[in-house]
Amino acid sequence: MVAQWRLVLTTAWMVVCLTAAHEVRALFSIETLWLLLAVAVLCVVLLYPNTFLWPQFFKNFKPFKRVRLPVALLAVACLTVTYAQARAWRRLHEVVQPSWVGKTLSVQGRIDSIPTRTPFGMRFLFKPSPSQQDAEVQTAVNEGTLPSQISTAWYEDDLPVTGAGALRVGQVWSLPLGLKPPHATQNPGVFDQERYWFANDVRGLATVRVNKDTRLDDYPNMLGMETTFWSALQNTRGWALHQLDVRLAGQDEAVTAVLKALTFGDQSGVSNAQWMLFQQTGVTHLVSISGVHITMLAMLVAWLTQTLWRRSLKLCAWMPSLYAAQWLGLVVALTYALLAGWALPAQRTVVMLAIWLWLSRLGVASSGVRVLCFALWGVLCFDPFAVLSISFWLSFGAVAWLILALNDHEQVGDLNPLQVEKQAEKKEAHKWLSVMGVQLAIGLALLPVTLYFFHQASLLGVAVNFIAIPLVSGVVTPLLLLACALGFGLGWTWPLVWAHALLSKGLMALSWLVEVIPNGLWTHTLKWWQVVVLAVLSIALVLAMRRQRWVWLSCCAAGVAVVLATPRLDTAIADGQxxxxxxxxxxxxxxxxxxxxxxxxxxxxxxxxxxxxxxxxxxxxxxxxxxxxxxxxxxxxxxxxxxxxxxxxxxxxxxxxxxxxxxxxxxxxxxxxxxxxxxxxxxxxxxxxxxxxxxxxxxxxxxxxxxxxxxxxxxxxxxxxxxxxxxxxxxxxxxxxxxxxxxxxxxxxxxxxxxxxxxxxxxxxxxxxxxxxxxxxxxxxxxxxxxxxxxxxxxxxxxxxxxxxxxxxxxxxxxxxxxxxxxxxxxxxxxxxxxxxxxxxxxxx
Known part of the structure; x- marks a missing residue:
């Protein structure tokens, strides 16, 4: 198997090349892409001469051994850039024609996402059908220029008479749409909405237009229903969210919005004031379906499965209890991730769990670093635009940081029994240091990326997360999910009300903390090189703490302070300017x-x-x-x-x-x-x-x-x-x-x-x-x-x-x-x- 450090280097290089490929000022020409592909093929041939060339000629050609790594990196760069640019060309080829702006066109398509409530009505993703009645739209379909996904707004006054609940994933509609390109404000240091749309393959925006001049034939008309696994799954999720609204009617809607975010990943109802509260206390990453939530649920299901499976001799004879527990835990994790919206952190977690399980079943020695690298390859091969998402860097970056900082590079299999016993005693004696190290690592892992992307971080984050992470992941979220299961399965409302009250108390505690320490939000701006230096220093700091190297710990802490205190290098403004x-x-x-x-x-x-x-x-x-x-x-x-x-x-x-x-x-x-x-x-x-x-x-x-x-x-x-x-x-x-x-x-x-x-x-x-x-x-x-x-x-x-x-x-x-x-x-x-x-x-x- 490829050495671990080479896998890490290759994966990091792929991420760098993919990010750079998206930052170019214009797409490469077709000729350039063919040239890059040819170079990549040549590199692969040189890497494996015994397979592609004459073995007797190259078997003693030693220079290839010396340049294998540079050639491999060149091949990865060429393949990555070619793949990213080819996918981008297809995506950029889909545009709203300038002549369509200001017009109303009849477009047939399928609702492809759960309609969400906005202050003005409903919004959903609309996927046009291959067959269109409007000749102009059909021409765009034939040429491949019609956007494959359109973010569509349907105002409250124009919704069907049966109400917003009538809109479901999979419904096929003929809608009169006013189309426009995905245009948003552009300012340095501010969230780039256009890039977000592009990363999520939204190449057009639309509004359902119904007015007194609309012809009867052009009115919104439901043409049918396409039932697929995805639509059924999303409609189940939509039904669950609707049930929460119905069963918690009369309760505080702000708390209900957070409950829906923690259980089903729906953050549309969380207000800006609540996000500010979470930012000030450093728990924003917990108000979502994170990898910790999914892993916790998978572990709980696996433990219950193994405990019950062992009680049956027939089941154990058919499949070992450990295998059954692992496979069922993975299935539950996948199902829950899909029900929770299949966001990037959920994808990362499920892919990592699947790879870990696959490697363990093959009997291949695995590590957290190797599993993370394979998960990265899987996600980026499926979606090369994931690097344009902030959640990609927050999710994969934080996990990579934690694995590198907390991974024990000393394998038990390489030690003799006496060393193993001493190592166990040492770990038991310093268990509290390990716990503190993990909590410190989580806080430090989130700090640089948070400052870089949002220019602010909570001073309370490390201390609050010391309690909040195990509490939310191990207590609050399981109770909320249990309450939902009892409420939906048995029709009981009181578990949901109790869960709502529990969550309300937690939010009140956060509000009280902000009132006691009102200036807990630290604003600061970091450059990319500062993020890299802080990541290295913080890893060294955690390792020094876990190994009780107090001098190194002091030096690393001083280095972190120096980097954070580095003044901005902006050009000074002189008097009179x-x-x-x-x-x-x-x-x-x-x-x-x-x-x-x-x-x-x-x-x-x-x-x-x-x-x-x-x-x-x-x-x-x-x-x-x-x-x-x-x-x-x-x-x-x-x-x-x-x-x-x-x-x-x-x-x-x-x-x-x-x-x-x-x-x-x-x-x-x-x-x-x-x-x-x-x-x-x-x-x-x-x-x-x-x-x-x-x-x-x-x-x-x-x-x-x-x-x-x-x-x-x-x-x-x-x-x-x-x-x-x-x-x-x-x-x-x-x-x-x-x-x-x-x-x-x-x-x-x-x-x-x-x-x-x-x-x-x-x-x-x-x-x-x-x-x-x-x-x-x-x-x-x-x-x-x-x-x-x-x-x-x-x-x-x-x-x-x-x-x-x-x-x-x-x-x-x-x-x-x-x-x-x-x-x-x-x-x-x-x-x-x-x-x-x-x-x-x-x-x-």
Whole structure:
């Protein structure tokens, strides 16, 4: 068998090559892929000359033995890249045609996932059928360009009269769909929704469109039912989730959502507030169907099977009790993983259990490292896009770390009886150290990857997980599953109510812990090299602790502290300079202004739903990516949800000294903005920090106090000026209209007539009622930027406004196309960083 270290090296190299293959800026050409495949075949031939070439010629050719490992790594690289790019080409070939956007097409297909409840209706995966009635759609099917999976939303008012419960996996429908490509906001350091869709093979988004103009033949029509093993399994899961809702009606819905996540892997009902609670206490990884849950269930079933199997001589004669217990445990683990949604951690666990069982039945010596490597190969061969998922790195990375850190490299079979006895005594004497080492290892395993992906980690995580991991995995989850079994099997409701109460007490304990230690969330940003160094140091730290090498333990702990304390290597901002970040926020506004020692946020983006806003999803992660933990001020231009929707979340996540706004303090409090200093923005206000001048150009006192006036004209208009550089001025305009623009042009108190602005944020996202010709002529911007949402219903920016800026000589940008846009005032260069270009990967083609 291949040496273990070679297997580890080859597996790690495959993961690196696969990750790199997905990060290229464009797909390789067909000729390049054929060349890589040819090189891979040549490498395989050279690795096994006795099989593919003349044995008598190569048997004494020694150079092959010296280069076997490099040749093998080259072969793995070529095969991996070729396979990944070929699969990606097929996936990218499926696109929503541009001509379909804005149209309603009749598409026949099958519901392929459990419909989940959203604030607006239901959402599910829709898999189009090979045969379509619409000729245009059928042509796309024949050409292979129709997306094989479409994430479809069905609004509440348009659902079938029988209700949302009528939607089931396997149903075949003819639906009038409004299709669009999977487009999402793009900002560095923020969750990439587009990459998530691509990794999960979602190549189209759709909405079921039913209105007064819909023809009778185009109405949603159920055509039949396809019953398969997968659909039956998922419908069983959907029925179980529905039963939990029915039997726990009247109970706390927030607790019920966590109960469904722990038992059946349904996290759709867990709120952002609950996720924040789990993040602060470091137990986020437990609120899912993790490998620990599945392994625990498999071990429990195996133990019960073996105990009962031994009582029957006939059964033992037919199959040994150990074999029966192992096989039944694997079957239960597979079934439960499928019922729980077949997420990546569940896949990893089942594959590892299957490989371990297979190797043990073959009588082949196995180890945790070897089993993990084989599981990795299996998962990545089936799905090469798994490396694009954060759960892949959290799941496999944490398990690999634990195996490497806790694996005893000294095999019992290599020791004599006396050494075995001494080793047993030593293990028994230091059992508590091993337990502490395992708990410490789990905490340290999660810390680097958590900081890298989420820029935050719980300071309470290691201590809380010391109790939470065995409690949740060994007590809470088994009780919840038992309650579900009794409730569904015997029709009893009281076990579910008791389980609900038990879980409620646990959540109350976590809330109490957060109240006692409110600042338990540590925000920090790590680079990839820091994650690697921390992984090595933390493994050495755990090994030193288990072997009682206290000097080494101290050195490793000091090394971890040094890596975590390493300052950011970002380019410093000099006095008289401003680093401007125009965020891709959707239909809304949010701009971060950074001077040498101060940070200001202009507007806080839109509110996406009752439990989601731009602050949580975009601004706070971006601030942490930039290393911003304190805002000197936040300008909320006016009382409009697309400009203030994320203000409350931002104020809770980072310290904000003051708010400058045209909104009343009472309304600020209603929005959940927890800031004591609220100041009214009025024309004439100005301040200078770090050599940069900030000025308020609008509104005036009369405009703010006019109760009959709409909110848009009251927008705070902020101007930023520096003394020198390629770009010297920036104008942020909120949602002012043409009338307020005219006031700015003619106002004697700091108007903009003949006051050139190098960069201008288009008023009201470029609407047709703003960006008047006199305003554009007066400000004469070199750049004009529109912050708008993809396919927004207001059609911002207006084509005439866009043309008006271009006619004035301005370079026009839209965050829909550029992603986050970053540039510098006062710097020598006037170049801007467009994130969709600088962070480009082939999925954006």
């Amino acid at each position: 401003v680093r401007v970040h125009v965020l891709d926020i959707g239909q809304g506004s949010a701009v971060l202004l950074q001077t040498a020692h101060h940070n200001w946020l202009y507007d806080a983006g839109p509110k996406y739903g009752e439990d989601s806003d731009a602050g949580v999803r975009v601004i706070v992660p971006y601030l942490r990516e930039m290393g911003v933990e304190h805002l000197d001020g936040m300008v909320l231009s006016h009382n409009d949800a697309d400009h203030t929707g994320g203000a409350g979340s931002v104020s809770r996540a980072v310290r904000v000294d003051r708010v400058l706004t045209s909104i009343s303090p009472e309304r600020i409090t209603e929005m959940g903005v927890n800031i004591s200093t609220v100041q009214l923005c009025l024309v004439g206000q100005a301040w200078t920090v770090d050599g940069v001048k900030f000025s308020i150009l609008s509104p005036d006192q009369a405009t703010v106090q006019n109760a009959e006036l709409a909110d848009n004209p009251k927008s705070c208009v902020l101007r930023v000026d520096v003394g020198s550089g390629a770009l010297k001025s920036l104008l942020l305009t909120g949602d002012i209209d043409a009338l307020q623009e005219a006031k700015l042009v003619v106002s004697p108190a700091g108007g903009v007539r003949d006051w050139h602005a190098d960069v201008l944020l288009m008023p009201h996202h470029g609407s047709g009622g703003s960006s008047s010709a006199p305003f554009i002529e007066a400000s004469s911007p070199r750049w004009a930027i529109a912050q708008s949402g993809y396919l927004n219903p207001f059609h911002h920016p207006h084509p005439l406004v866009w043309a008006r800026y271009q006619a004035a000589g301005a370079v026009v940008s839209n965050t829909v196309d550029s992603g986050a846009l970053r540039f510098c005032l006062g710097c020598v260069s006037s170049e801007a960083d467009h994130w969709r270009e600088s962070g480009r990967w082939y999925g954006w083609d």
